[in-house]
């Protein structure tokens with residue numbers, strides 16, 4: 130049977146992608162940030178997951194505003210990165226698993242989530258930066274397979290932290306009922322506090338970020354009780370991405386073990402948090 | 411305040427569009443079918459709705475299989491018909507109401523429906539045939555505004571009759587809370603029994619169709635209790651479209667007045683039902 | 692890994708268009724979707740074989756397209772609404788396709804439809820309540 | 825009919841990208857989306873004014889694009905992720921844009937970020953539990 134062996138979180142901003150592309154990991158500005166991923170990489174090396182479910186938002190590569198799905202699930206055998214307008218060369222394709230994707234789609238729709246199924250899907254930095262952060266030291270052929278799960282955090286009205294958490298529970302049900310032996314990790318990406326736009330640009334709220342990290346670990350119901358307005362007020366309009374971490378959290382047990390936590394700020398305009406959680410009893 | 415003044419249902423198959431385009435309404439094959447719309451047209455003439463919400467499915471015009479939303483709501487100021495591959499000239503654009511659409515989107519997403527918002531949307535025969543059936547005698551400039559609400563009934567897994575009914579309730583809430591004075595009708599389209607594909611093509615199940623019509627009027631909980639497998643077994647794989655009638659039903663009161671009902675079969679491959687319902691106390 | 696089974700797989704003569712079918716028919720349906728454009732229809736009509744190859748159809752799919760074998764196309768992942776866009780080139784309507792699925796003439800197929808619906812006006816009377824017409 | 829008000833409209837210096845904004849900025853964002861393609865970027869760079877007209881921007885939007893006035897573009901319905909695709913042509917990063925929103929230099933903006941985060945390592949210690957680094 131398939132099994133979720135862990136939940137990870139990370140920021141996914143393009144600046145991190147640029148830093149990796151330009152090999153700045155050991156520069157003073159970046160070193161402490163990148164060091165925070167080393168224990169997770171070691172753990173991944175040890176457990177060798179077969180597949181990663183990457184919960185992220187598209188920022189205008191695959192989805193334009195003509196058609197914005199609240200939840201979109203990749204249902205293809207591979208996913209393409211592409212030019213987002215900055216001329217950065219596209220990464221290699223990431224291998225998917227269409228059978229598992231459709232099984233997840235069936236479970237989620239039966240659980241009354243109104244997802245969009247995507248048999249072709251370009252994946253932007255929101256997906257590629259996390260994959261690179263966790264697996265860049267390996268040849269692409271050794272990467273696990275991946276399934277993109279895109280959450281709309283761009284075009285309001287947005288779904289809620291609670292709905293994301295509930296979607297995670299449905300995702301868990303889907304994985305637990307998949308008959309193939311597979312080790313799966315779920316990666317919640319985006320956040321933490323940042324606001325890119327307007328006269329309020331530049332928000333970083335360390336207190337809020339640390340409270341989120343603590344509550345996501347120990348008291349997810351605190352997070353599911355927050356309104357989007359409240360999160361945006363505290364963490365900035367782009368900080369709302371943190372609701373995607375709740376999909377990962379919903380896919381784990383009520384109680385979790387914290388194998389790793391890390392926080393750094395600022396990275397570009399953002400407070401950056403890393404978690405590695407596994408099911409406790 | 412805006413108000414839902416009635417719920418309508420109709421089939422939407424291309425053959426009906428062809429018959430109107432070729433002016434076959436008085437031919438023996440078609441006459442009884444088209445006669446069934448006359449009382450509804452008279453009622454519409456009398457009540458003059460400002461806007462129609464058309465619940466339909468796209469059959470491969472706006473949505474390809476690369477990206478199939480379970481529920482997609484038009485959020486534009488106008489909607490375009492276009493060539494579906496048969497070379498039939500496109501109808502005139504239909505005027506939308508983006509403000510109301512976004513209000514509906516906000517309500518539905520708050521109510522935990524994971525809809526896709528569409529600021530550009532081509533509308534196929536599933537949308538145009540019903541509009542033409544009800545308003546073709548008027549110049550397009552005198553048509554009400556319309557908002558397309560597309561339900562995936564093509565790419566399985568599909569949502570359920572129950573979920574459609576619940577979406578209708580959220581739609582009702584949205585209309586009831588919209589501050590502008592507007593008279594709105596909700597049109598559930600598609601069905602009734604038909605199967606276009608496979609060695610079982612040609613299903614028409616009059617008993618099931620009439621039972622559906624009766625239960626949709628008097629006992630919607632019967633319909634919400636049906637599985638998609640059961641509906642497809644009885645009404646054919648394309649007969650599953652009847653779940654879209656439940657969005658209309660959910661938008662009305664528990665008890666309704668039947669101002670009109672009509673049934674005819676076969677029309678092309680289909681059992682064709684018409685309903686005009688209004689809220690009872 | 693095998694695709695999962697579903698209860699609806701048991702319905703005879705029926706090809707529920709689920710992920711498995713859509714996955715196997717993706718190139719075929721993608722080609723059919725392109726026929727929404729008149730320019731593409733002309734290109735296809737001019738050289739159907741080349742157009743099928745351009746869209747990456749399997750050999751079996753390509754042959755079935757060229758021969759207008761719609762039951763085969765259905766079994767190879769064609770969706771009925773997309774197949775309708777291909778049927779046009781064989782001068783076929785959905786009713787002709789329905790007949791082809793049965794291996795009968797269109798007139799015979801239409802008779803089945805009439806038979807299936809026969810007596811519906813009497814049923815309306817039995818049903819009671821007001822019915823228009 | 826006026827667009828409905830929202831609680832988030834009260835957050836100062838913040839332009840929540842909702843239906844109202846997206847509706848007013850649709851042509852602008854559509855143009856920015858086209859910059860995902862290198863060919864389109866070249867066409868835009870060759871004649872920005874003509875390209876803006878081709879995409880149906882309002883006069884105010886077009887002028888703000890040409891002048892790189894990103895606060896105005898935000899106020900006229902530009903989405904920040906799409907504006908980032910336009911900022912490239914003015915040699916600007918999101919941090920430069922952030923500074924522009926404040927009317928300060930990028931170095932000053934970066935200092936604000938550092939100030940906002942300052943002392944976070946001490947906070948981690950206060951927070952207790954194991955933290956890496």
Ligand SMILES: [Fe+3]
Pocket residue numbers: 141142186188255319320370
């Ligand atoms: Fe992001």
Ligand SMILES: [Fe+3]
Pocket residue numbers: 422423467469536600601651
């Ligand atoms: Fe239909």
